[in-house]
Amino acid sequence: xxxxxxxxxxxxxxxxxxxxxxxxxxxxxxxxxxxxxxxxxxxxxxxxxxxxxxxxxxxxxxxxxxxxxxxxxxxxxxxxxxxxxxxxxxxxxxxxxxxxxxxxxxxxxxxxxxxxxxxxxxxxxxxxxxxxxxxxxxxxxxxxxxxxxxxxxxxxxxxxxxxxxxxxxxxxxxxxxxxxxxxxxxxxxxxxxxxxxxxxxxxxxxxxxxxxxxxxxxxxxxxxxxxxxxxxxxxxxxxxxxxxxxxxxxxxxxxxxxxxxxxxxxxxxxxxxxxxxxxxxxxxxxxxxxxxxxxxxxxxxxxxxxxxxxxxxxxxxxxxxxxxxxxxxxxxxxxxxxxxxxxxxxxxxxxxxxxxxxxxxxxxxxxxxxxxxxxxxxxxxxxxxxxxxxxxxxxxxxxxxxxxxxxxxxxxxxxxxxxxxxxxxxxxxxxxxxxxxxxxxxxxxxxxxxxxxxxxxxxx
Numbered sequence: 519x520x521x522x523x524x525x526x527x528x529x530x531x532x533x534x535x536x537x538x539x540x541x542x543x544x545x546x547x548x549x550x551x552x553x554x555x556x557x558x559x560x561x562x563x564x565x566x567x568x569x570x571x572x573x574x575x576x577x578x579x580x581x582x583x584x585x586x587x588x589x590x591x592x593x594x595x596x597x598x599x600x601x602x603x604x605x606x607x608x609x610x611x612x613x614x615x616x617x618x619x620x621x622x623x624x625x626x627x628x629x630x631x632x633x634x635x636x637x638x639x640x641x642x643x644x645x646x647x648x649x650x651x652x653x654x655x656x657x658x659x660x661x662x663x664x665x666x667x668x669x670x671x672x673x674x675x676x677x678x679x680x681x682x683x684x685x686x687x688x689x690x691x692x693x694x695x696x697x698x699x700x701x702x703x704x705x706x707x708x709x710x711x712x713x714x715x716x717x718x719x720x721x722x723x724x725x726x727x728x729x730x731x732x733x734x735x736x737x738x739x740x741x742x743x744x745x746x747x748x749x750x751x752x753x754x755x756x757x758x759x760x761x762x763x764x765x766x767x768x769x770x771x772x773x774x775x776x777x778x779x780x781x782x783x784x785x786x787x788x789x790x791x792x793x794x795x796x797x798x799x800x801x802x803x804x805x806x807x808x809x810x811x812x813x814x815x816x817x818x819x820x821x822x823x824x825x826x827x828x829x830x831x832x833x834x835x836x837x838x839x840x841x842x843x844x845x846x847x848x849x850x851x852x853x854x855x856x857x858x859x860x861x862x863x864x865x866x867x868x869x870x871x872x873x874x875x876x877x878x879x880x881x882x883x884x885x886x887x888x889x890x891x892x893x894x895x896x897x898x899x900x901x902x903x904x905x906x907x908x909x910x911x912x913x914x915x916x917x918x919x920x921x922x923x924x925x926x927x928x929x930x931x932x933x934x935x936x937x938x939x940x941x942x943x944x945x946x947x948x949x950x951x952x953x954x955x956x957x958x959x960x961x962x963x964x965x966x967x968x969x970x971x972x973x974x975x976x977x978x
Contacts, residue, residue: 572713572847583763584706585714588699591655592718593725594756595695598662598749599627600729605737605745610681614674623681625943630689631696631936636780638697639929643922647698647705648766652757654695659753661688666746693936697928702764704909704924709847711909712902716843719901720836727832782915783926789911792904795856796934797941799900802863804942806870806893817883827890834894843902852903852910859899866892905931 574582607620615623642650665684671677699718707714736745783789845851868876869889879885908927909919917923 572707572710572844577707580765581706584702584765585717587760587763588703588718589721591651591695591756591760592699592721594749594753595655595658595692596722596725597729597732598658598753599692600726601662601733601745601749602665603730604734605742609669609742610677613669613677615678615681619678621943623685625940626682627685627689627692628936628940630686631693632933632940634690634693635697635932635936636926636929638694639701639925639927639932640780642698642701642925642929646766647701647921647925648764650694651698651702651764652761654691654693654698655753655757655760657691658688658695659750659757661685661691662746662750662753666743666750669742693932696932697925700905700928700931701921701925704928705921708919710843712846712852712906713840713843713848715905716839716841716846716902720839723832723836723839727829727836780926780930783912783917783930786911786915788914789908789927789930792856792907792911793930793934795900795904796931797938799859799863799897800935800938801942802867802938803893803897804939817881817886827887830887831890831894831897834891835898838895838898839902842899846903846906852906855899855903856907859896859903862892862899863896866896 574585577585606623610620610623611617638650661684665681665688668677668680668684671680700715703714703718704711732749733745736748842855845855866889869879869885869892905927908931909924912923912927913919917926
């Protein structure tokens, strides 16, 4: 745009031009120089002196409602996801399902989330963020109820096929809900993405920790169906409440974003690197989960103590995640957190074996306990800064800070998250037979540490 203004007294032309990067260039022909004034995006807060700590009491009622219900929904959906861990393998084995297929029922959930999340993120704002969010909650609750009826069907192939189908549909609902949830918080809290995401991940961590406890208790109380019926009905009731209180997200109808392929975002090194961090964190975590029981059994540790060891990781993660969110948003330290997280992950891999690099430390309860503590710190340090870096990577490519961009980035984040969850258990089972698990994890951590330091100036 080229707009010429004239001063009536001296007839001096002043040219005001809107440049492509969103700035206003003012040319004064009398003075012979340009002035450039950049439009300030009200949603951006790039001045370190203006950054404020996220405080629940200071936000509007609308944002409080969004945060509370997103937190509750994250807790309920992850709780329902982890519900079947204590009893399903035993029940499935009685119904004629082999060990490999039991593992596949768990893994296929993550595979579907990996494939569906980017597509949902691409088209979410056209469909409606609120509609996608609520559809995910309702589908998840309905599938939980359906899963509770599978024990009444015939054994063998029918049970296997129906289990896989119901888990796949449930995973579609989970992908829709999680992508919409992250889009909501990114749109409502653009300056506190790390802090709010950390709070939601804390709710998810609590759900994953409590879900197996609730599932085991309800299974002992009323059999196979009761845990699924209870959580399914609760999810459906919450969905009705969410319909009333979850706000609509404004759609900017940005054709530029819609016409671009999802793969256009992969031009950003920052975004791709952050996705790799998320994938590898989840892969290493699930490698550990899939092999920990076997590792601890070699030390003659009881099942109850194994559960307590897992609780160490969950508790440390719940404490660490909000701290990482604060440091990401207020102190603007995403690159520092990623580098620290990789160092902590390296130490975790050393102690979890322990590695042959430290022959003076033998496998024991205390060494594995310290390793799990470090794993909780490792996991908690990386998710919030990785999401913030992915958003920044999209902005560097020229994407606007709006619901469309948040939906695309959220879909890719959830996709990387789920891919790590899918690959981890399979890789863990394969590698433990060759005893290469710990060495591979150490190699990956070493590589990421070096890469993080080398490109650390790019992670801002």
